[in-house]
Amino acid sequence: MDILLHIPDPAAEAWRVAFARALPEAAVALWPERSDARFDYAIVVGPTVEHAAALGRVKAVFNLGAGVNAFWRIPELPPGVPLIRLEDAGMAEQMAEYAAYATLRAFREFAYYAAEQRAGRWSPRERRDKAAFGVGVLGLGVLGTRVAAALRDLGFPVSGWSRSAKAVAGVRAFSGADGLAAMLPDCRMLIVLLPLTPATTGLLDRRTLGMLPGGAMLVNLARGALLVETDLLEMLDRGHLAGAMLDVFAKEPLPRDHPFWHHPKIEITPHVSGLTQIEPSVAQIAGKIRALERGLAVTGIVDRERRY
Secondary structure, three states, X not given: OEEEEEOOOOOHHHHHHHHHHHOXXXXXXXOOOOOOOOOXXXXXXXXXXXXXXXXXXXXXXXXXXXXXXXXXXXXXXXXXXXXXXXXXXXXXXXXXXXXXXXXXXXXXOHHHHHHHHHHOOOOOOOXXXXXXXXXXXXXXXXXXXXXXXXXXXXXXXXXXXXXXOOOEOOEEEEEHHHHHHHHHHHOOEEEEOOOOOOOOOOOEOHHHHHOOOOXXXXXXXXXXXXXXXXXXXXXXXXXXXXXEEEOOOOOOXXXXXXXXXXXXXXXXXXXXXXXXXXXXXXXXXXXXXXXXXXXXXXXXXXXXOOOO
């Protein structure tokens, strides 16, 4: 069995070693080694047109991440080649931690207390009513479901929205355009974990953000292009939104002159909410390759029409 890895990262050799250890029956090559050879499987990050021919000859392509929007920039893979994304592989726990921190920080007003400390003031505030602090999660896939469950377990009233109806225990579920309009007015905190598709690009615009109640917070852990950045700035500057915590951006790294860097109501992190972990990712992909070799079905296959 021959496996091609394309991982433009300083850790590429560590990935190769890990796959070789997990699949000792396979020959694992790093792109562009043997790039003209015929491979059985390709495991990639950030494919380009240069890789299209090689990817079209394999049994399956594995994406080293949950988001697959990079694949739509290259000629489409032949219909018979499944595109398979990572499912969790350690990312869900990290995103649940991030979402819990952002939610608790807002609910307990820690930013206010930090400002009071800098001003040398001792000014405790009344505790907020947690039952009135609704949290909404956009996207109820593997990652969104884990985030919604974590916030539910912290005692927050949690709602979740997805394109098609889904059920998560203890979470109010909404779906479709009408469901989104019904959910947003109750969300003091909105956490975004949607895939990037033609239907979701620019979804978080002035109109959608305006459906949130005054003083709401936005947390984007998905893809930067879901958000219309100028509309977010407008909503923050006129006071409709209290703040935003952003881990993803339309252009990354975030340009040095971007207004997000120094906006008083925005906190940014450099796309670290759910880092891909080598060992759990390799174990998941190796298990699926072995299943495919035995003719078994696997999960995580991307629907080409929905693009996730």
